[in-house]
Amino acid sequence: MDRDLVEAARSGDREAYADLIRIRGDRLYALAQRILRDVDRADDALQDALVIAWRDLPGLRDPDRFDAWLHRLVVRACLAEATRERRIVAHLRVLPVDVPTTGDDFHAVADRDQLERGFRRLTPQQRALLVLRHFEGREPAEIAEILGIPVGTARSRLHHAHRAMRAALDAEDRAIAVGGRPA
Amino acid sequence: MTRDRDLELTLEGWLTDGPARMPDHVFEAVIDRVDRTPQRRLAGLATRYLTMPSNRIAAVAATVVIAVIGIAAWGAFGPKGSTVGGPPTPSASVLAAAPSPSPSPAASVQPIADGLYELAPMQVSDLVATINANTKLTAAEKTFLIESAFAMKGGKTITFSLDFNRGRFVERQDVDGAVNIGTQGTFSLPDDRTLILNEQCDSTCPPLTFRLSATGDSFRLQMVDPPTKEVDAIPVRVLYESGPYTRQR
Numbered sequence: 460m461d462r463d464l465v466e467a468a469r470s471g472d473r474e475a476y477a478d479l480i481r482i483r484g485d486r487l488y489a490l491a492q493r494i495l496r497d498v499d500r501a502d503d504a505l506q507d508a509l510v511i512a513w514r515d516l517p518g519l520r521d522p523d524r525f526d527a528w529l530h531r532l533v534v535r536a537c538l539a540e541a542t543r544e545r546r547i548v549a550h551l552r553v554l555p556v557d558v559p560t561t562g563d564d565f566h567a568v569a570d571r572d573q574l575e576r577g578f579r580r581l582t583p584q585q586r587a588l589l590v591l592r593h594f595e596g597r598e599p600a601e602i603a604e605i606l607g608i609p610v611g612t613a614r615s616r617l618h619h620a621h622r623a624m625r626a627a628l629d630a631e632d633r634a635i636a637v638g639g640r641p642a
Numbered sequence: 643m644t645r646d647r648d649l650e651l652t653l654e655g656w657l658t659d660g661p662a663r664m665p666d667h668v669f670e671a672v673i674d675r676v677d678r679t680p681q682r683r684l685a686g687l688a689t690r691y692l693t694m695p696s697n698r699i700a701a702v703a704a705t706v707v708i709a710v711i712g713i714a715a716w717g718a719f720g721p722k723g724s725t726v727g728g729p730p731t732p733s734a735s736v737l738a739a740a741p742s743p744s745p746s747p748a749a750s751v752q753p754i755a756d757g758l759y760e761l762a763p764m765q766v767s768d769l770v771a772t773i774n775a776n777t778k779l780t781a782a783e784k785t786f787l788i789e790s791a792f793a794m795k796g797g798k799t800i801t802f803s804l805d806f807n808r809g810r811f812v813e814r815q816d817v818d819g820a821v822n823i824g825t826q827g828t829f830s831l832p833d834d835r836t837l838i839l840n841e842q843c844d845s846t847c848p849p850l851t852f853r854l855s856a857t858g859d860s861f862r863l864q865m866v867d868p869p870t871k872e873v874d875a876i877p878v879r880v881l882y883e884s885g886p887y888t889r890q891r
Binding site: 466469470471473476477480481484485487488489492493498502505506509510513514515516517518520521570571574589590593594621624625628 | 646649650652653654656657658659660661662663664665667668669671672673675676677679680681682683684782783785786789790791793795843873
């Protein structure tokens with residue numbers, strides 16, 4: 460049972476902690492990738508978060524809150540990573556896709572590129588909010604707990620993140636309409 | 643509204659695409675780093691302290707505001723600045739919080755020299771018995787304190803130490819020779835009777851403020867405004883307030 464694993468890891472059992480990571484690793488990795496949109500940065504952020512989690516695990520009083528706490532650490536690590544100096548664009552690696560998409564015609568590719576560029580225009584905090592809401596399917600109350608903010612603030616920021624994404628996509632539309640390619 | 647829903651559906655579909663598996667090299671790197679990383683046993687005391695009721699936070703904040711106003715008023719209208727009607731009489735709490743208008747030369751002397759300070763070793767069985775006898779703790783909280791916070795289950799002797807070095811502190815706990823870092827961060831000594839610890843944590847931790855009484859190579863601490871929850875108060879009492887801490891080197 461997970462609670463037993465958390466308690467064992469909290470008491471210093473490294474094998475138990477490795478099991479906890481194995482169980483949650485894929486989901487946390489996907490979360491980091493989607494916030495950062497950069498393979499190398501997601502690797503670094505997830506590693507940092509999981510090592511910090513190990514280090515500070517004895518301070519987690521309630522094992523049942525482990526998942527929310529761990530998500531919080533991963534999101535924070537992503538935000539910290541995103542605020543570091545941007546690496547040279549040439550070092551960016553294209554995100555691999557594990558699940559092949561259907562109907563991947565020219566328009567779908569163009570739409571995805573447009574979404575990618577629009578998403579990158581958002582602040583890291585806005586990206587984290589949208590990923591938690593639309594990739595993880597979390598309710599505002601859960602998002603608030605993960606980000607350590609009041610529920611009302613989470614709702615408000617989510618609203619602004621949607622508006623920002625809409626504005627970013629509109630800007631992409633305008634750029635395409637005049638024949639330019641946004642940076 | 644439909645446009646908003648379209649955007650949400652678009653985002654959901656788009657975000658579904660992408661890597662779904664953590665690469666092996668990431669897992670291996672984490673395990674490698676975990677093997678070299680000690681756990682912090684009493685880390686986050688200040689973070690947990692943040693969970694105190696909001697009215698209590700407001701009360702603490704109000705006290706700080708009153709103290710700041712009092713200090714400002716003392717500076718503006720104190721004995722040197724007041725010419726009409728004599729100086730106002732500050733309340734007792736303000737007097738307690740305000741620094742002396744003309745600090746004595748002794749106040750600039752560092753009350754704690756850099757070095758390693760230890761509490762007298764404690765018998766684990768005594769500490770475990772005390773925790774188990776505490777009726778304010780739940781069974782889960784007792785387990786948490788014994789097995790996680792103090793990591794002393796099955797041990798015989800536990801010794802706590804505080805290491806001060808160039809503005810940084812490290813708290814360690816030694817159970818039969820196995821040493822864990824409890825917490826660490828920076829410290830300051832704003833006057834000869836106050837020690838402030840700023841724990842290193844991932845979010846903003848409030849400073850931990852202690853009344854300090856130093857004598858020669860030893861000192862005692864008493865936390866200002868300690869936590870009210872018993873499970874948080876016990877580490878404070880055991881770790882910080884069961885002194886004296888005596889210098890080892």
